[in-house]
Amino acid sequence: MTNVKFLNPFVDAVVDVLKAECGVEARRGQLSLQKLALTTDDLTVLISLVGQVQGVVLYGLSTQTGLDLVSRVMEQPFHELDSLAQSGVAELGNVITGRATVKLSQAGYEANISPPTLIVGKGTQVSTLDFTRIVVPLETELGTLVIHLALRESPPGQARENFVPVNIATKA
Amino acid sequence: MNVKFLNPFVEAAFEVLQSEAGCTMTRAELRLEKEPYVSDDVTVIISLIGRVEGNVFYSMSADTALRLASRMLGENLDEFDMLAQSGIAELGNVITGKASVKLSQAGFAATISPPTLMQGQGATISTLDYPRLVVPLKGDCGPLVIHLALREGADRTFNPAHNPVAPTHIQ
Numbered sequence: 001m002t003n004v005k006f007l008n009p010f011v012d013a014v015v016d017v018l019k020a021e022c023g024v025e026a027r028r029g030q031l032s033l034q035k036l037a038l039t040t041d042d043l044t045v046l047i048s049l050v051g052q053v054q055g056v057v058l059y060g061l062s063t064q065t066g067l068d069l070v071s072r073v074m075e076q077p078f079h080e081l082d083s084l085a086q087s088g089v090a091e092l093g094n095v096i097t098g099r100a101t102v103k104l105s106q107a108g109y110e111a112n113i114s115p116p117t118l119i120v121g122k123g124t125q126v127s128t129l130d131f132t133r134i135v136v137p138l139e140t141e142l143g144t145l146v147i148h149l150a151l152r153e154s155p156p157g158q159a160r161e162n163f164v165p166v167n168i169a170t171k172a
Numbered sequence: 173m174n175v176k177f178l179n180p181f182v183e184a185a186f187e188v189l190q191s192e193a194g195c196t197m198t199r200a201e202l203r204l205e206k207e208p209y210v211s212d213d214v215t216v217i218i219s220l221i222g223r224v225e226g227n228v229f230y231s232m233s234a235d236t237a238l239r240l241a242s243r244m245l246g247e248n249l250d251e252f253d254m255l256a257q258s259g260i261a262e263l264g265n266v267i268t269g270k271a272s273v274k275l276s277q278a279g280f281a282a283t284i285s286p287p288t289l290m291q292g293q294g295a296t297i298s299t300l301d302y303p304r305l306v307v308p309l310k311g312d313c314g315p316l317v318i319h320l321a322l323r324e325g326a327d328r329t330f331n332p333a334h335n336p337v338a339p340t341h342i343q
Contacts, residue, residue, distance in 0.1 A: 040295070048219035048285030056288050083298075090300050114219030114285055115302060115321075117227050121295025124211065128288055129261050 006053060006151045007031075007134055009103035010096070014138050014147060017096045022072035026145070029137035037127040038135075038148055042066070043081075044119040044126065045093030051111035053104055055131050055151035059093045065143030072142070081120070090116040109153070177224055177322045178202070178305060180274035181267070185309060185318060188267045193243040195313035203306050208298035209319055213237065214252070215290040215297070216264030222282030224275055225325035226302050230264045232316040240313050252291075261287040267318075280324070 011028055018026045038044075042063040048056050061069075067078045070088035078085045094116045101111050119126070128150035138145045182199055189195045209215075213234035219227050232240070234252060241256035242249045244263065249256050265287045272284050290297075299321035307318040 037289075037291070040292075046217065046288065048221075048288075050219075050221050050283040050285050055286055086298055087300055090298070112221045112283070114221050115226055116300065117217065117321075118208075118298045118300065119290070119295055120208070120298065121211070121292070124290055124292030124295040126288060126290050127257060127261075129258055129286075131286065 004134065005107070006104065006109075006149060007136065009100040009107065010057065010147055010149060011136060011138070012103060013096045013100035014145060017092065017099055018069070018138075018140060018145070021092065021095065022069050022140075022142070024069075024072070024140045024142055026138040026140045029139055029144075032135045034133045034135055034148075037125040038133065040119055040122060040124045040126060041146070042120065042122050043089055045090050046117045046119060046126075047093055047097045048114040049097075049101070049111045049151060050114075052109045052154055053111040053151050054154050055149070056128050057093075057097055057100075057151070058126065058148040059096070060146040060148065061089075062143055065140075065145065068142040069145075086118050086120070090118045093118075174224075174322070174324060175305070176278065177275065177280070177320060178307065180271040180278070181228070181318055181320060182307060182309075184267045184270035184274060188263065188270060189309075189311070189313045192263065192266070193240060193313050195243070195311050197309045197311035197313060200308040200310050205304045205306050205319075208296040209304060211290060211293050211295045211297060212317070213291065213293050214260060216261050217288040217290060217297075218264055218268045219285040220268070220272065220282040220322060221285070221325070222280070223325055224280040224282045224322050226320070226322035227299055228264075228268055228322070229297065229319040230260075230267070230316060231319065232260075232314075236314060236316055240316070243313065257289050257291075261289045282325075 015026045018024045041060040043061050043066045045059040066089045070085050071078045097113050131150035134149045136147045212231040214237040216230040241259040244259050268284050302321035305320040
């Protein structure tokens with residue numbers, strides 16, 4: 001079960017970063033909890049967390065919203081999703097997640113983040129397996145950014161260790 | 173992409189596929205890719221954070237995924253249901269975990285993230301400024317491909333002794 005106390009650091013981070021980098025206001029929409037796989041929008045940034053909080057964070061948005069946000073960040077118009085634009089979208093996800101981990105750290109949860117991957121392609125299924133997802137849309141004048149949080153506290157003693165089961169069949 | 177990261181993954185994959193699914197695998201020709209990965213039917217995504225960092229993908233067709241899951245779980249699965257998906261994701265987790273032990277012994281300690289499973293071919297997954305080493309594996313459990321988008325990182329392993337403000341939690 002994803003812990004709701006991880007939610008606000010991410011919502012606040014999105015609001016802060018979109019304001020600072022893109023000059024847009026973001027308003028939180030209706031929360032939902034999802035167990036089934038996520039069906040991707042045009043663009044999805046995926047970043048993993050390890051440490052006292054572990055799991056995956058995904059940011060979903062349309063191509064147009066991605067282009068518009070990146071145009072604001074880089075102060076030049078982007079009309080197509082070339083590699084620079086893609087890099088910009090992934091970097092936004094990276095900055096937001098980094099900022100969220102600072103807030104998590106202030107709340108006593110240390111975590112490190114992975115480099116981002118960017119998935120381009122609507123309609124693929126992304127499953128976070130036994131991590132239930134909290135889904136929060138953030139509405140802006142440039143479109144919606146949806147945050148998916150599949151996070152949990154690491155069990156005691158596991159923050160530093162890689163937990164690897166001895167045998168797959170017995171774990172399943 | 174440092175080629176010294178390659179062998180720990182190849183060895184780990186051979187060992188795990190042998191012990192978990194009874195398959196003997198061999199490696200086909202490597203290549204380095206700068207273009208984004210175009211997804212196969214099933215992809216497991218796992219990140220590494222530490223002295224070696226980046227992302228690793230394990231990709232395969234739906235057919236291979238089902239056969240592999242069936243072998244690992246000792247059941248005859250006809251659809252790629254939650255149990256099968258969990259098995260494949262776990263496979264990626266175990267291989268990566270084993271590789272991380274070998275990497276650690278070589279001086280590259282890293283923490284691995286929980287796995288994410290992606291289904292749906294034709295999406296592109298970009299690892300941005302990390303070029304990808306593509307390692308095709310063949311054998312009774314295959315074909316399956318390991319993609320390594322890794323490079324040396326700073327030592328970011330978390331040490332609780334350095335963070336006195338972190339409260340202890342009772343689970």
